[in-house]
Amino acid sequence: MSLQPIRTPKELGSIDYYTSGHRTCAGCGPAIGYRLATKAAGPKTVLLGPTGCMYVANGHQFLTSPYAVPWFHTQLGGGGAAGIGTAAAFRALISKGKRKREEINVLVYGGDGGFADIGYAGLSMALTYDYQRLLYILYDNESYANTGIQASSTTPWGATTTFTPTGKVKRIGNERMKKNVALTIAAHPGVRYVATSALYPPMDLVNKVRKALNSGGPAFIQILTPCPKGWFFDPKHTITLSRLAVETGAWALWEYEEGTFSLTYKPPKRQGLREYMRMQGRFTHLSDEDIERLDRVIEEQWKLWLESDRQRRIILPWTPPPTPL
Amino acid sequence: MSAVTARPVQRLVPRMRIWTGTRAIAEAVKIADVDVIAAYPIRPYTGVMNELARMISDGEFSAEIIVADSEHSQFEIAKHASAVGARTFVGSSGVGLLYAAEAITVTALAQLPVVALAGCRALDDPGNFGMEWNDTLVFRDFGWLVSWAKDAQEALDMTLVAYRVSEDRRVLLPHFVAVDGATITHIASPVSPPDERIEGFLPPYKPPYPLDPEYEPVTKAQHIAPSLIGTEQRKVVDVSMKRSRGVIEEAWRDFSRRVGRSYPPFLESAYMDDAELAIVTMGAYTKDAVYVGQKLRERGERVGVVRLRYWRPYPAQELRESLEDVKGIAVLDFSYSFGSPDMGGAFYNELRAALYEAYQKPLILDFLFAGGREPNVEHFEKAVEITKRAVERGRPERLVYWLTLRGEDI
Ligand SMILES: Cc1ncc(C[n+]2csc(CCOP(=O)(O)OP(=O)(O)O)c2C)c(N)n1
Ligand code: SF4
Numbered sequence: 001m002s003l004q005p006i007r008t009p010k011e012l013g014s015i016d017y018y019t020s021g022h023r024t025c026a027g028c029g030p031a032i033g034y035r036l037a038t039k040a041a042g043p044k045t046v047l048l049g050p051t052g053c054m055y056v057a058n059g060h061q062f063l064t065s066p067y068a069v070p071w072f073h074t075q076l077g078g079g080g081a082a083g084i085g086t087a088a089a090f091r092a093l094i095s096k097g098k099r100k101r102e103e104i105n106v107l108v109y110g111g112d113g114g115f116a117d118i119g120y121a122g123l124s125m126a127l128t129y130d131y132q133r134l135l136y137i138l139y140d141n142e143s144y145a146n147t148g149i150q151a152s153s154t155t156p157w158g159a160t161t162t163f164t165p166t167g168k169v170k171r172i173g174n175e176r177m178k179k180n181v182a183l184t185i186a187a188h189p190g191v192r193y194v195a196t197s198a199l200y201p202p203m204d205l206v207n208k209v210r211k212a213l214n215s216g217g218p219a220f221i222q223i224l225t226p227c228p229k230g231w232f233f234d235p236k237h238t239i240t241l242s243r244l245a246v247e248t249g250a251w252a253l254w255e256y257e258e259g260t261f262s263l264t265y266k267p268p269k270r271q272g273l274r275e276y277m278r279m280q281g282r283f284t285h286l287s288d289e290d291i292e293r294l295d296r297v298i299e300e301q302w303k304l305w306l307e308s309d310r311q312r313r314i315i316l317p318w319t320p321p322p323t324p325l
Numbered sequence: 326m327s328a329v330t331a332r333p334v335q336r337l338v339p340r341m342r343i344w345t346g347t348r349a350i351a352e353a354v355k356i357a358d359v360d361v362i363a364a365y366p367i368r369p370y371t372g373v374m375n376e377l378a379r380m381i382s383d384g385e386f387s388a389e390i391i392v393a394d395s396e397h398s399q400f401e402i403a404k405h406a407s408a409v410g411a412r413t414f415v416g417s418s419g420v421g422l423l424y425a426a427e428a429i430t431v432t433a434l435a436q437l438p439v440v441a442l443a444g445c446r447a448l449d450d451p452g453n454f455g456m457e458w459n460d461t462l463v464f465r466d467f468g469w470l471v472s473w474a475k476d477a478q479e480a481l482d483m484t485l486v487a488y489r490v491s492e493d494r495r496v497l498l499p500h501f502v503a504v505d506g507a508t509i510t511h512i513a514s515p516v517s518p519p520d521e522r523i524e525g526f527l528p529p530y531k532p533p534y535p536l537d538p539e540y541e542p543v544t545k546a547q548h549i550a551p552s553l554i555g556t557e558q559r560k561v562v563d564v565s566m567k568r569s570r571g572v573i574e575e576a577w578r579d580f581s582r583r584v585g586r587s588y589p590p591f592l593e594s595a596y597m598d599d600a601e602l603a604i605v606t607m608g609a610y611t612k613d614a615v616y617v618g619q620k621l622r623e624r625g626e627r628v629g630v631v632r633l634r635y636w637r638p639y640p641a642q643e644l645r646e647s648l649e650d651v652k653g654i655a656v657l658d659f660s661y662s663f664g665s666p667d668m669g670g671a672f673y674n675e676l677r678a679a680l681y682e683a684y685q686k687p688l689i690l691d692f693l694f695a696g697g698r699e700p701n702v703e704h705f706e707k708a709v710e711i712t713k714r715a716v717e718r719g720r721p722e723r724l725v726y727w728l729t730l731r732g733e734d735i
Binding site: 043045046056060063068069070071072074078083088089091092095096100102104121122124125129 | 361542
């Protein structure tokens with residue numbers, strides 16, 4: 001059964017499948033993403049959670065569970081395999097007549113450490129198979145948050161983390177450029193649907209989840225999810241930061257459906273990164289020039305994003321990293 | 326040819342096949358109608374997956390077979406498929422098993438009855454196709470049942486019994502069927518596949534709380550505060566392991582009755598009745614050990630042989646009963662444990678620990694065959710000879726011998 005698109009939050013209804021009973025930080029972006037993604041998927045869903053904040057902070061010392069659908073932990077690097085194993089079990093049991101025929105969503109909700117680093121090979125393997133309604137969501141809080149904010153391969157250039165602190169000799173903090181995980185996933189020919197998303201615009205994530213589940217094959221969505229603890233900002237600004245990430249072009253929203261690329265949001269007039277970055281404590285050590293140089297990188301990238309959109313084809317938005325002065 | 330044909334004698338003489346161990350195990354997986362299989366290549370276990378892939382491609386039975394990107398993924402796939410309610414099969418060898426170690430641990434602690442083949446092989450470095458037990462023995466503390474077959478026939482039978490025991494609600498623990506690399510995985514020998522009498526031996530697998538939206542939602546393996554249920558969670562596995570002993574006995578009794586082969590559940594012994602010396606081992610070399618035992622008996626030496634069929638649960642009580650009256654034990658040990666008590670193998674030290682509670686303690690010597698160099702019957706005879714001398718002298722010269730070592734055994 002196809003999941004219909006949603007126009008307003010009201011249409012989503014009042015039932016939550018990720019609800020109270022967790023202990024994430026106030027304003028936790030990944031938790032908001034979890035709530036929206038599970039609402040979009042509905043009750044016929046199995047959730048799988050690699051280790052990370054969305055495992056540890058969703059557990060609770062009083063043994064309550066925030067999940068109203070079946071949920072099972074998988075190891076930090078096990079997300080890809082867990083999804084495949086679950087989907088394979090349903091297909092085997094159904095095709096052998098051991099279980100009633102029904103469409104079941106399998107949704108793996110893992111962090112950037114889990115999917116972009118330690119579990120990257122497993123995710124890649126999983127996306128070479130043809131299981132339907134198998135959706136991998138990478139909630140990208142741009143660090144190993146649960147272990148106390150360490151840099152991952154999706155941590156942006158310039159961010160200070162506990163493994164990439166800014167110091168007297170190393171001024172910049174993280175000197176690696178953020179890996180574009182979703183683009184590498186698009187290189188898997190078996191994947192029907194790949195998208196990036198954010199907590200803004202409001203129904204963007206919900207509809208992408210529904211499209212992904214309808215797509216007829218395995219699918220992948222990378223959501224940028226602000227993390228007040230790791231990005232150092234007031235919890236009330238989670239959605240504001242999501243909006244600024246999208247409007248400044250720091251985070252491009254796109255989807256790739258059976259070989260066709262399109263931007264799902266084009267910033268009308270791209271604002272500079274300054275407001276977005278200055279709201280986050282992890283960038284306070286950067287100078288105005290650093291931010292300007294990063295701005296120019298983003299500017300270059302956007303030319304390529306727009307060209308990709310025009311051609312409906314992926315062009316890798318490669319740019320040289322901003323070398324520190 | 327006349328039209329008169331002889332009546333087949335099939336019912337009386339079981340139809341024998343000449344199968345390698347991996348081929349025989351694949352047959353058991355097919356008989357068990359396994360639903361999800363996860364494969365990754367590493368010698369010597371790989372053959373089982375080659376066979377299963379071929380069977381599935383030829384339509385001999387139907388299962389989802391996933392070619393994983395690593396052993397870690399392989400075991401995670403099996404674990405998660407099992408949580409939904411699928412019967413699963415995986416396996417590995419050598420460093421592959423260690424690569425999967427994290428996924429192997431959690432499978433037991435989540436109480437999922439995955440069955441895996443461990444095709445024992447020396448660990449790297451350097452790469453080595455030889456046979457050692459360390460790759461499998463390291464999982465002794467993890468909550469997996471571990472049984473050890475001595476030939477292809479037993480490997481087939483053990484795989485079927487493994488599903489029955491693991492999936493039993495009183496147990497719900499994963500199960501390694503270990504076989505010695507090369508000697509069992511690759512050597513073809515006569516195997517009699519079970520006939521229709523096996524029907525009903527293996528009831529369908531139904532997890533108590535399937536991870537399926539068809540049932541009440543479960544939250545499985547959620548992060549916990551250790552003070553809350555940490556201890557109880559470990560106790561559940563402990564109790565399951567304890568209960569598995571009775572279930573194993575039950576299963577082998579039923580299996581033996583159905584196939585007409587008699588299997589003692591935990592220990593197999595030869596010439597042990599009045600034995601003064603015993604050879605203790607596991608796996609394929611048991612046959613050579615029995616040959617040595619027979620030879621020495623013919624010379625009037627009172628030598629017996631004991632083979633462990635299970636490593637977990639460890640048959641401590643049975644070993645005590647069987648070995649309490651002997652004076653010396655020669656352990657044929659394909660494991661090592663650098664820096665362990667008296668620098669003996671893991672297999673040896675476990676046996677010593679079990680016999681510490683015996684009312685009479687025999688001398689126990691370790692004959693350690695590390696590094697994959699194959700021993701032969703002369704080595705085993707020498708092991709008995711050394712043990713005999715130690716008994717006669719009343720004390721051992723040393724406890725651990727590397728008989729296949731070239732050069733000085735320092
Ligand atoms: C194999 C393994 N290595 C390390 C850890 C420690 N660990 C627990 S949570 C975590 C962070 C995971 O980061 P990410 O996937 O980005 O999720 P986040 O914590 O940011 O939500 C790490 C490294 C682990 N659980 N397992
Ligand atoms: S550290 Fe970040 S991701 Fe983790 S619970 Fe807090 S806000 Fe959420």
